[in-house]
Amino acid sequence: MEGMLFHAFVYLAAAVVAVPVAHRLGLGSVLGYLIAGILIGPVLGLVGAETKDIQQVAEFGVVLMLFLVGLELEPKLLWQMRGRLLGLGGLQVGLTALAIAALAFSLGLYWGLGLAVGLVFAMSSTAIVIQTLSEKGLTKTEGGRASFAVLLFQDISVIAVLALIPFLAQPEPLALAAWLSAAAGDNSAAQGAAGLVAGLPNWGYALVVLGAVATVVLGGHYLSRPLFRYIAESRLREVFTASALLLVVGTALLMTLVGLSPALGTFLAGVILATSEFRHELRSDIEPFKGILMGIFFITVGAGIDLPLLFGDFATLLGLTLGVMGLKALVLLALARLFRLRAGDRWLFALSLAQAGEFGFVLLGFCVQNGVVPTGLARTLSLVVALSMLLTPALFILYDRLIAPRLRNGKGPAPDTIEEEGTVVIAGIGRFGQIVNRLLVAAGIETVVLDHRADQIDLLRKLGIKSYYGDASRPDLLHAAGLARARLFIVAIDDRDRAVEMVDYCRRTYPQVRILARAYDVGHLYLLKQAGADLAVREVFDTSLGLGAAALRELGMHPYKVERMTRAFRRHEAAGLAGMYDLWDQDPDIARNLALQARIREHVGTLQDALNSDRMQLHDRTERGWTPPSRGFSREPD
Amino acid sequence: MSNAPGSTKVDEAVGRRRILVLFAHPSLERSEVNGPLAAATARVEGVTLVDLYAEYPTFDFNVDLEQERLLAHDALCFMYPLYWYSTPAILKEWQDLVLERGFAYDAAAPALQGKVFFNALTAGGPEAAYCAAGYNHLTIRELLSPLEQMSRLCGMVFLPPFALFGARTAVEDGRLAGHIADWVRVLEALRDHRLDLAAAAPRTKLNADLDAIIRGA
Numbered sequence: 001m002e003g004m005l006f007h008a009f010v011y012l013a014a015a016v017v018a019v020p021v022a023h024r025l026g027l028g029s030v031l032g033y034l035i036a037g038i039l040i041g042p043v044l045g046l047v048g049a050e051t052k053d054i055q056q057v058a059e060f061g062v063v064l065m066l067f068l069v070g071l072e073l074e075p076k077l078l079w080q081m082r083g084r085l086l087g088l089g090g091l092q093v094g095l096t097a098l099a100i101a102a103l104a105f106s107l108g109l110y111w112g113l114g115l116a117v118g119l120v121f122a123m124s125s126t127a128i129v130i131q132t133l134s135e136k137g138l139t140k141t142e143g144g145r146a147s148f149a150v151l152l153f154q155d156i157s158v159i160a161v162l163a164l165i166p167f168l169a170q171p172e173p174l175a176l177a178a179w180l181s182a183a184a185g186d187n188s189a190a191q192g193a194a195g196l197v198a199g200l201p202n203w204g205y206a207l208v209v210l211g212a213v214a215t216v217v218l219g220g221h222y223l224s225r226p227l228f229r230y231i232a233e234s235r236l237r238e239v240f241t242a243s244a245l246l247l248v249v250g251t252a253l254l255m256t257l258v259g260l261s262p263a264l265g266t267f268l269a270g271v272i273l274a275t276s277e278f279r280h281e282l283r284s285d286i287e288p289f290k291g292i293l294m295g296i297f298f299i300t301v302g303a304g305i306d307l308p309l310l311f312g313d314f315a316t317l318l319g320l321t322l323g324v325m326g327l328k329a330l331v332l333l334a335l336a337r338l339f340r341l342r343a344g345d346r347w348l349f350a351l352s353l354a355q356a357g358e359f360g361f362v363l364l365g366f367c368v369q370n371g372v373v374p375t376g377l378a379r380t381l382s383l384v385v386a387l388s389m390l391l392t393p394a395l396f397i398l399y400d401r402l403i404a405p406r407l408r409n410g411k412g413p414a415p416d417t418i419e420e421e422g423t424v425v426i427a428g429i430g431r432f433g434q435i436v437n438r439l440l441v442a443a444g445i446e447t448v449v450l451d452h453r454a455d456q457i458d459l460l461r462k463l464g465i466k467s468y469y470g471d472a473s474r475p476d477l478l479h480a481a482g483l484a485r486a487r488l489f490i491v492a493i494d495d496r497d498r499a500v501e502m503v504d505y506c507r508r509t510y511p512q513v514r515i516l517a518r519a520y521d522v523g524h525l526y527l528l529k530q531a532g533a534d535l536a537v538r539e540v541f542d543t544s545l546g547l548g549a550a551a552l553r554e555l556g557m558h559p560y561k562v563e564r565m566t567r568a569f570r571r572h573e574a575a576g577l578a579g580m581y582d583l584w585d586q587d588p589d590i591a592r593n594l595a596l597q598a599r600i601r602e603h604v605g606t607l608q609d610a611l612n613s614d615r616m617q618l619h620d621r622t623e624r625g626w627t628p629p630s631r632g633f634s635r636e637p638d
Numbered sequence: 639m640s641n642a643p644g645s646t647k648v649d650e651a652v653g654r655r656r657i658l659v660l661f662a663h664p665s666l667e668r669s670e671v672n673g674p675l676a677a678a679t680a681r682v683e684g685v686t687l688v689d690l691y692a693e694y695p696t697f698d699f700n701v702d703l704e705q706e707r708l709l710a711h712d713a714l715c716f717m718y719p720l721y722w723y724s725t726p727a728i729l730k731e732w733q734d735l736v737l738e739r740g741f742a743y744d745a746a747a748p749a750l751q752g753k754v755f756f757n758a759l760t761a762g763g764p765e766a767a768y769c770a771a772g773y774n775h776l777t778i779r780e781l782l783s784p785l786e787q788m789s790r791l792c793g794m795v796f797l798p799p800f801a802l803f804g805a806r807t808a809v810e811d812g813r814l815a816g817h818i819a820d821w822v823r824v825l826e827a828l829r830d831h832r833l834d835l836a837a838a839a840p841r842t843k844l845n846a847d848l849d850a851i852i853r854g855a
């Protein structure tokens with residue numbers, strides 16, 4: 001217990017110290033974590049043997065990350081990506097691996113060894129790249145999307161590579177047995193896998209895998225929603241969070257049992273849930289866990305660096321690293337050209353994916369296990385992988401400082417569609433929000449709708465209205481709904497205090513977003529204005545006026561005269577409200593605010609005047625229009 | 639009736655003329671010619687462009703504000719696509735409400751006395767149709783006679799319309815850019831007192847031979 005607390009303390013302290021500093025310096029959080037790891041590991045020696053155990057936990061961060069990535073990707077989108085995924089991704093892995101293998105072969109290494117090393121280096125770091133791209137807001141750019149497609153392909157291809165590696169061993173007597181059994185097709189695909197599927201014949205294994213995938217897809221689609229709805233109705237936040245974690249852990253476990261990549265499984269689960277109403281809620285629940293675990297993962301990478309070996313032959317290692325990154329970048333640039341990315345995106349794509357990645361470590365370990373790569377070489381290569389990951393933030397800085405500014409000076413900002421998140425966020429989709437939303441959607445405006453009543457959301461979804469479950473007064477959920485990029489925030493909830501809190505929060509956190517709010521009455525309207533709403537409208541004002549107008553028409557008044565009177569009434573009301581705000585603002589407590597009292601009395605007084613002594617006052621004002629010439633008017637020549 | 643252009647006091651004023659353009663197009667998003675024309679207008683210094691349909695989507699005019707605007711300018715222009723040989727509805731409503739008795743007419747000091755009034759319009763029909771022999775039988779100026787008489791009653795100086803005919807094909811025929819350039823030229827000349835009002839007044843349309851009515855630069 002003490003030991004665990006101590007290590008937790010050391011890890012967290014290192015992160016808390018190093019990451020903000022790195023962030024301030026513009027290095028990005030990933031480099032901060034890596035530096036923190038180097039500090040507490042090889043430099044200070046505070047942590048050591050247990051990094052391996054912690055790494056396993058931390059790798060779960062990658063799993064969570066892929067779940068979140070999946071959550072952002074609707075199946076439709078994935079299908080649209082298929083060309084890039086297979087073309088760009090497949091060519092990147094294939095060409096990079098072959099180039100490195102050819103190089104190794106020309107140096108006299110065994111071809112299998114060369115190819116294995118090539119495959120190790122073909123992988124990039126999903127963790128670093130996705131984290132950095134989203135930190136810099138580049139995920140939605142063309143370059144970001146292309147990078148993502150390649151990373152996704154790499155993650156998927158890891159499974160195939162794991163299956164391939166045993167065949168690459170040099171046929172020595174010792175390795176021969178493994179090779180033979182592998183070549184005989186005996187459970188080859190499940191080599192790296194544990195548990196359930198050991199000893200199954202290939203067709204059985206295939207069936208189990210299919211079953212597992214089907215469980216994730218069907219379960220995710222049909223079972224998870226009623227479950228989440230049931231939990232949501234209980235209104236227990238932490239239970240919802242627990243069930244979100246349960247879903248991810250369960251999926252990961254299932255995948256591990258059948259020998260598939262847990263990251264891939266949860267990615268799939270994410271994609272399945274991407275269209276569900278719980279998407280934003282799930283995202284804001286899982287994100288903090290992912291953030292911390294990913295951080296720890298990067299720290300373990302830093303802590304695991306073998307400093308003596310590194311500095312023993314630093315020049316060679318650095319040369320190797322730069323060579324690998326250069327080669328990868330060349331392949332990427334060529335592909336970017338082939339797939340017609342624009343100049344800026346091309347550089348982003350090539351620089352962001354030039355490093356080797358965390359799967360490199362996994363594959364190297366597996367290679368050693370299978371006698372494909374000797375232990376000594378593997379340790380050196382591990383360092384190359386780590387070093388290249390360490391250099392990645394520098395490449396992003398290069399892009400930020402050198403390439404991005406030049407592009408901006410050139411042809412103006414890239415016309416990417418960053419507005420995808422929906423330009424309007426609507427909180428509250430009851431009777432009020434629904435009408436607002438219907439109008440906006442009919443006008444072709446993208447909206448994101450949030451409500452905390454799961455049954456309501458369910459019903460709306462059945463009617464084909466895109467809406468999400470979640471308590472819209474929670475900052476993280478508002479963030480997940482894309483408020484940072486929204487043009488408008490519409491507060492249409494019926495909870496007065498929360499509405500004011502929400503407006504206040506949004507005004508302080510997202511000053512650029514315009515806020516329109518539903519007010520209960522004049523007092524509430526003033527409170528909303530004070531909190532920073534750009535516009536607040538009383539919820540029943542228009543309808544009441546409409547009914548009043550209908551009454552006048554019922555009484556036989558000419559409809560157009562009624563129309564003119566209601567317009568005059570509206571103007572009178574608006575002027576009155578505007579006139580009283582300043583007084584109210586000085587002291588909202590009417591009991592103490594004498595000036596406001598006087599003003600309200602005056603307001604009531606003029607209203608009574610208008611109604612009793614001079615009924616025609618309102619009337620006269622509207623009557624100003626269309627005044628005919630005087631009866632005797634005729635234009636005399638001058 | 640002192641309507642002879644040369645004798646108005648505004649024309650002799652030393653300062654620039656301030657021009658108010660009241661723009662009326664009810665479906666601007668579909669406009670091919672009036673939209674660009676209005677955009678160019680907004681960029682001319684000394685010109686105030688008011689998009690009436692944007693400012694008064696329910697025709698609920700702020701009459702006081704509109705009258706103040708008139709007082710603050712020396713020339714008034716209605717800018718619109720020709721709809722049924724007249725202006726779009728909002729410009730009619732504007733006249734009915736803003737040109738009040740006691741303000742614009744039947745007043746001790748008619749507010750618009752001596753100001754310049756003219757129309758900038760676009761018509762779908764070809765120019766050849768707007769004459770006695772054409773299918774519209776009347777010239778564009780004849781069709782605008784209610785507006786001409788309105789301005790006369792208010793003591794304003796009426797100029798013939800600045801008109802673009804065949805507006806539906808102006809873009810594909812490549813006539814729009816030249817028309818806009820002419821329009822900016824006219825606005826600047828009117829602003830800087832370089833437009834010969836007396837020479838322009840009897841014409842059927844303003845933009846026939848600009849060199850003949852614009853002095854200098």
Ligand SMILES: Cc1cc2nc3c(=O)[nH]c(=O)nc-3n(C[C@H](O)[C@H](O)[C@H](O)COP(=O)(O)O)c2cc1C
Nearest residue numbers: 669670671672719720721722723760761762763805
């Ligand atoms: C309701 C309506 C009435 C019209 N009446 C006339 C007309 O009387 N004479 C004419 O030449 N064009 C007429 N047109 C054509 C418009 O003048 C023409 O579409 C317009 O000048 C094009 O300008 P825009 O591209 O800015 O909309 C009419 C168009 C509409 C929609």
